[in-house]
Amino acid sequence: MTASANAIRVLAGLLQARTGQELAVSRIWRIETSLKPLLRERGFDTIDALAAAVVLDRESELAGAVVDALLNNETYFFRDHAVFRLLDGPALDMIRAAREPRRRLRIWSAGCSTGQEAYSLAIMLADEGERWADWTIDILGTDVSRDAIERARLGRFSQFEIQRGLPVRVMLRWFDQVGESWIAKRQLRRMIRFERHNVLDRPPQPAHFDLILCRNVLLYFPAEARAGAFDRLSTAIAPDGVLMLGAGETVLGQTGKFTSERTLRGLYRPTAHHPHQSHRAA
Numbered sequence: 001m002t003a004s005a006n007a008i009r010v011l012a013g014l015l016q017a018r019t020g021q022e023l024a025v026s027r028i029w030r031i032e033t034s035l036k037p038l039l040r041e042r043g044f045d046t047i048d049a050l051a052a053a054v055v056l057d058r059e060s061e062l063a064g065a066v067v068d069a070l071l072n073n074e075t076y077f078f079r080d081h082a083v084f085r086l087l088d089g090p091a092l093d094m095i096r097a098a099r100e101p102r103r104r105l106r107i108w109s110a111g112c113s114t115g116q117e118a119y120s121l122a123i124m125l126a127d128e129g130e131r132w133a134d135w136t137i138d139i140l141g142t143d144v145s146r147d148a149i150e151r152a153r154l155g156r157f158s159q160f161e162i163q164r165g166l167p168v169r170v171m172l173r174w175f176d177q178v179g180e181s182w183i184a185k186r187q188l189r190r191m192i193r194f195e196r197h198n199v200l201d202r203p204p205q206p207a208h209f210d211l212i213l214c215r216n217v218l219l220y221f222p223a224e225a226r227a228g229a230f231d232r233l234s235t236a237i238a239p240d241g242v243l244m245l246g247a248g249e250t251v252l253g254q255t256g257k258f259t260s261e262r263t264l265r266g267l268y269r270p271t272a273h274h275p276h277q278s279h280r281a282a
Contacts, residue, residue: 003031007051011035011066014054018067019144020200020225034069068147072220075113077165078120080247083215083266088124090264091242095210098240104136108209108236110199111217112141115152115192116165119184121213122191123174140204142197152194155184199229203236212237216246223254230255234270243268 003011011031012023023030035047042062044050054063078084099105105125109118118141125132143149162171162182175182197204199217212233218226234257237243243258244267245251251258251268258268 003047003051007031007048010051010055011047011070014058014063015067015070016222017058018063019071019198020229021071021220022222022225023070030070030072035066038065038069064146068145071145071148073113073143073145073148075116076161077116077123079117079165079215083244084120084124086264086266087121087211087244091211091244091267094264095242099210103134105132105138105211106209106238107137107139108204108212109139109141110197110212110214110233112143112148112152112194113145114148114157114161115141115155115194116157116161117141117213117215118152118192118194119155119188120165122188123170126174126187126191127170137191139192140209141192141194142199142204143194144196144198146196149194149196155189156181157184158182199232200225201232203232207236208238209236209241210238211242211244213244214246215244216249218249218254219246226254230257234258237270239270239272241270243270 008028008031012028016022032047035050039045039047039050042050042065044053050062050066054060054066057063095105107121109121112118118139121139125137141149141152143152156178157175159180159182162175171182174185174188176185177183195204199214214229214233218229221229230251233243234255242261247266251260257271259271261267261269
């Protein structure tokens with residue numbers, strides 16, 4: 001079922017046109033592995049036949065299904081615990097102090113996939129209910145994948161998904177078992193809203209987010225698209241807001257819109273917030 005060079009070119013081009021993501025040579029294997037279920041479901045014998053059908057109508061529902069299948073939706077609860085320790089400690093302390101007068105916290109989880117990151121944030125805040133009792137908390141989760149966002153809105157996870165990153169006590173406290181699935185409790189779901197969105201598009205409204213998590217998203221973009229995404233993020237964040245990227249991502253050589261937060265390694269601030277600092281990365 002090996003795909004021809006032309007089929008690979010067609011499908012990789014479709015992914016980049018729809019999402020901005022580049023299917024690098026090292027990730028070409030995703031075409032064959034990710035599209036196998038779709039081939040069976042739609043009755044195509046080969047990837048070349050699927051690519052030919054997409055060429056006939058690049059705006060079809062089939063083309064959208066191909067893009068969704070090619071996206072990397074790898075995620076799990078509290079992915080990279082060091083990140084959440086940083087957030088739950090000094091990062092949120094800093095944001096909370098700045099937002100004390102208005103007592104409103106706005107968080108954007110960009111590239112949220114099926115929602116585990118957004119639900120992890122909600123759990124983290126809900127577990128400190130007294131601390132945030134009189135605050136208005138709005139968590140927005142977005143992803144370019146329609147299928148991922150639909151699943152995130154349901155807040156329904158399999159046994160395998162619920163066990164990835166969640167201790168049993170947390171799982172039992174914040175999720176209800178229904179058959180073989182686990183569903184997030186209403187208290188969590190009402191803290192989060194999910195929207196389909198591409199980070200290359202105009203930011204979700206209203207903007208001015210206090211905290212933006214855009215982790216393991218930009219590393220799939222070519223340099224020009226990555227710079228464009230940083231431009232969009234810079235218009236979405238509050239002037240004194242905080243941006244968190246993935247462990248393998250940085251602003252160094254990518255954008256002048258953000259500068260490292262000197263006291264918190266791995267976090268970034270809008271450059272205008274530190275006009276005296278030169279552009280550098282953590």
